[in-house]
Amino acid sequence: MYDSIISVAELTVELGGNPVLRGLGLTVAAGEIVAVVGPNGSGKSTLLRCLAGLQPATFGEVRVFGEPPVDDGPFWRRVALLGDEPAWYPGLTTREHLELMAAVHPRTRMTVEAALEVFALVERADAAPLNLSTGQRQRLSLAAALLRPSTLLLLDEPERGLDAAFRGRLADLLDAYADEGGTVVMATHDQGLAARAREVSPTGVTA
């Protein structure tokens, strides 16, 4: 078994010869919400990609659930990652994307109807995702990530395109997720979201 959900030690990542992360250490316990903050180019997204097993470390160690993260089916059944906008399947509506998510994950955290309600997508349920506004598409992505069961939620700038009111609601939703025992690591520029989490800077200085 593992003591912490995430343990990162001496993580160094170089991209094209430039060090993006240097000697980063991070430990995240179950039920924690961690906000990775910092200016553009400080390595927030790179850290999330390392945690998701999508970016190999140049030096150092990354462990998620006690093991190095691997980009495979069993890993993604425990981890939900939301980065850039996903490519929506052609010919499916907003509701059908969520139903597909529910059909693949037998024990969802909420019903499709509830997700449409919570993420204010009821009126656009029959629209193709490409016909939604940027903020609505981000809400759909978040709905898909929070509808499915997971142990660890990795979010890269989840506030992208969201209005101020919904950002507040998102913070509540993440709190509820953590109360159920889930762990959240998010890269964010939103001070409201960061204020309700443990703030971490990729340079290794924890707040």
Next chain:
Amino acid sequence: MSGMTESGVSVRSVRAFVRSRGRTRSSAGDRYVTAFCVAVFLAVAGEPLSDVLAGLAGPGDPARMGAGVALIALAVAALLGTARAVGPVMLPGPDASWLLLSPLDRRHLLGRTGRALLMASVVAGAVLGLGMLAVLGAPDQLVWRLLGALTLGVFASVGGMALAVLAQASQSWQVWLTAAMVALLVLAVVAVSGQLRTVPAIAAGAPLQAVAAAAAGAAVISGLLVRQAWAALGRIPARAVMAASTRAGHVASAAVGVDPGAFTWIAEDNYWRARKLGSRRWPSLPAPFALAWQDWRRLARRRGRLAAILATAAMPAVLAQAGFAPAALGAAVLAGGLAVAASSVSGTRRDGDNPALARLLGVGRRRALAARAALPALLSGAWTALALAALSLTATAMAPGAAGAVVSDAVADVDVWWLFGPLAAPALAAGALRMARRSPVDHSLPVIETAGGAIPLGPVLWAATGVDVAVAGCLPALIALAFPTPEPGALLAAQAVAGAAVLVGYVWRTGR
């Protein structure tokens, strides 16, 4: 002054500015090299070309004329369809973003594209004219008939392109373009059914005066269309040019490989954007099949497209009537099957391009691939079975000894022939899935110098990815189709084993 805007800046001066700052200025040396290459090409290709032209002398084969006319009509329809899918008026990406949304005169900005389209349609028209002459034959005065055919072909093609440009500029011309394409398809069907046998025969033996009159008529009509199109160039909405310009990159990448799905990628997104959809409950299936259901639902929502795909199963039979060799027919059937399979793996392609949703869904790769192989296998199996059945029927229907009866009598007697379709389907599905999952072209691979010219390894390997697996899995069927035998039992058994083995092997290996 024309070409000048209110601010007094002309398109020419902007282009000159961009050129002077660019790194890709063509020098006199570059132009000399280009001219030299063209001259060498003409010198090398001159003799084979003149042999081909000399071979056109003599009357055409009446038994092949119907199918030949159908193929030409289909080629023109395909040309119009491609022009519409591409734009046809588009700009290079930087021009589209920087110059289009500016006060510059739009007709002058798009003039260069217009000239390129004209050149392209002249070349396509020349090929079309040669095809026409090959079908109808030249019983006398080859040179004049060749000139007549080339003129007709070029004016038809230029007129068609002008129509496509007009369709991009206004909705009412769009209707005319669609009508022209439908008319060509109807003509193809009628020609191949043999209803119009006398018409091509009359055209083949038409006196030179009639050919000249037809060419003059085509010239007048296409001239009028080109004049209209030139006038419309300034009225094409920026939105249409922008959409075509972003699409151009995708079309170029799709044209390099046999990837009909990618050809329609943006067109597909636009199609769904413009449609009103109604959500339907997702069936409760095991997770991998629930994931794969997306392709089935997409197909069910495009029934017209499904019907069109199934209708193309008649194409190999048309090719057989036009006198193609058995090996070419076999390759056409399997290539068609692969294209059909590739049109139903959009989920795999989306996940290959951007795996974010696949990661959220969290279905294992092997199980997802296995479930997603079912639809392409079913579709390509049905398509190849239909195509092979139509080929057998054609072989039976054609009189023994008639030209075009290339699918041997032995094949016509064997009614299990269509079985190769379903048996090759798993291999075709594996090929289509591999095509959908291939990564972008690796341009870092070396260019190999051979006696026949330089071969860029990256694009070649990219284009071969997917086709390789399909060919390996369809080898028994290919052999059987190229060298028809009266007893294909052993090859059928071999095909069953090869098809299944390739799909299982591919899913097992790739899904790790």
